[in-house]
Amino acid sequence: MGALEIRAAVAADVPAIVEMLADDPLGAQRESPDDLTPYLTALERLSSDPNQHVIVAVREGRVVGTLQLTVIPGLSRKGATRSLIEGVRVHADERGNGLGTELMEWAVAESRRQNCQLVQLTSDNARPDAHRFYERLGFTASHVGFKLQL
Template identity: 80%
Template sequence: MGDLEIRAAVIDDLPAIVGMLADDPLGAQRESPDDLDPYRDALERISTDPNQHQVVAVREDRVVGTLQLTIIPGLSRRGATRSIIEGVRIHADERGSGLGTQLIEWAIEESRRQNCQLVQLTSDKTRADAHRFYERLGFQASHTGFKLPL
């Protein structure tokens, strides 16, 4: 594990990132690895926003994991800043290796460094393994989420 680097994602990482996003039943329905244009636009927007952090985990010059960390200043909770972890994906070859834990720990530490008082994330209701993983890391299922497609 010592050869792992967690760094900001760059354009050349997109095929690997999108491949991981699409590599499960839910992602296969909503991602388009054959058309990277919308992902290029999105990464540009993310990269120019100081509150957005799209990172990749790289081992031996190969992208093996990714997540997005968003920092949100707010008024609630006495003006607390919170972070949201999204899009956590680990390459199939690396699942079970501890890489997911390392990525989440990086996100928690970065949240502390940015003076966040709360870290939150969502996970699709069908991802029971992910729920157990997050609970092992100390996260608690505390809210019911809602989405409205636009």
């Protein structure tokens, strides 16, 4: 395997990112790879916010992984800053090679660099393999999450 580069996502990466987001039963229901306009608009907005980090993993010129890291200043926990990891995806032909671990290690290291005291993430109940992966990395299932669709 060639060397891996982890860097900020750019507009040219959006088709590959959306393809990975849509590459499972849940993503296939909520993503629209045929119209990249909303994704490009979102990436532009995210890229202008210093607390948002959309990154890609690139191997041999090809985007093979992605995640979004959000840094959240807060009042609770004595004014602690936390980070939130979302949208972790690894291309199907790269799974099982440690790329997901490398992406998560990047996110935790960046969280430390940004003086976060806590790293959190959510994972859909329908993703037990992902839950085992996060637990292997030291994350604990500590809360029940709720969402309100708007």
